[in-house]
Amino acid sequence: MQLADHGLKYGSGLxxxxxxxxxxxxxxxxxxVVLAARMLASAAADARMAGVNLPAMGSAGSRNYGLTAGRNHPSHCRGHHQPHWRFDRGHL
Incomplete structure (x- = not known):
């Protein structure tokens, strides 16, 4: 989430x-929820490609694949005003 938050705050990259x-x-x-997922994944990819030195989850060779796969559940939780742990534990 740090990469996405950075991308939204500073408009890094594109x-x-x-x-x-x-x-x-x-x-x-x-x-x-779809827009929220799109916005967070895009902001994180923007920050990542701009060289922001924050951690990103890796998946199959490119950290951007991990951003796309891993950012959807936080956007779902934000869209429903729920903490992320509820999604992680299957409570949504």
């Missing part, structure tokens, strides 16, 4: 995650 956030604030797109 700034795609931050662009999603800006469109949401301008009411040009609607908030839903």
């Amino acid at each position: 700034g795609i995650g931050k662009a999603f956030e800006r469109l949401l604030r301008q009411n040009l797109i609607r908030q839903d």
Whole structure:
């Protein structure tokens, strides 16, 4: 989550995650779980590709694959205003 938070805060790299956030604030797109997952994964990939020195989960050779696979459950939890441990333990 640190990479995603960094990407959203600073608009690192291409700034795609931050662009999603800006469109949401301008009411040009609607908030839903899919958008939240897209926004967090994009922001984390932006930060990662900009060389931000924060940890990223690895999967099959590229850390960005791990970002895509591993960032979906936090966005689901944020979308439902639930702590991530509930998803991890199967409580959602």
